[in-house]
Amino acid sequence: MPEISIYRTESGVIEVHLGQDTVWLNQAQMVALFGRDQSVISRHVGNIFKEDELMRKGNMQKMHIANSDKPLEFFNLDVIISVGYRVKSVQGTRFRQWATRTLREHLTQGYTLNRQRLEANARGAVGRNTGFRLTALAQTAS
Numbered sequence: 001m002p003e004i005s006i007y008r009t010e011s012g013v014i015e016v017h018l019g020q021d022t023v024w025l026n027q028a029q030m031v032a033l034f035g036r037d038q039s040v041i042s043r044h045v046g047n048i049f050k051e052d053e054l055m056r057k058g059n060m061q062k063m064h065i066a067n068s069d070k071p072l073e074f075f076n077l078d079v080i081i082s083v084g085y086r087v088k089s090v091q092g093t094r095f096r097q098w099a100t101r102t103l104r105e106h107l108t109q110g111y112t113l114n115r116q117r118l119e120a121n122a123r124g125a126v127g128r129n130t131g132f133r134l135t136a137l138a139q140t141a142s
Contacts, residue, residue, distance in 0.1 A: 024061065024074040030083055035091035044086045045079060054078055 025033065030041045049056045059079050062071035075083075084095040 023077040023080065024063070025080055026072045026074050030075070030080065033080070033091065034084065034087045034095065035089045036087055040087065041083060044083045045075060047086075048079060048082045053082055 027038055027041050027045070030045075031038050034041065048054050049060075059076050061074050061076075063074050064071045081099060084092060084099060
């Protein structure tokens with residue numbers, strides 16, 4: 001499964017699994033993302049399902065990863081966002097600001113631009129001789 005970064009914290013980039021048009025994190029990754037103990041993240045995830053904010057089916061998946069005896073539970077972007085709006089921490093606040101800004105941008109402009117992915121795709125397109133130039137991208141982006 002390819003990895004992308006969706007959010008950068010002061011301590012680094014959170015790498016996430018991308019699959020079936022959504023992002024998947026396990027609880028340990030959410031601990032790193034939001035800067036809270038696993039018990040806090042676990043409680044929020046449990047309450048999200050208990051309160052029927054989201055259904056477990058389709059939002060939670062067990063996946064096998066290397067060097068693990070048993071499959072880990074991974075949660076999709078809907079769960080990550082729900083936890084992000086519940087958790088109280090500096091990183092949680094920054095995540096909410098990022099999520100709100102991204103949603104606002106998408107709603108007001110009709111799209112959201114992931115510049116890093118756009119540039120990476122453009123480099124690949126240049127390599128395939130499609131005529132797309134990075135200089136044009138740089139000029140339109142500035």
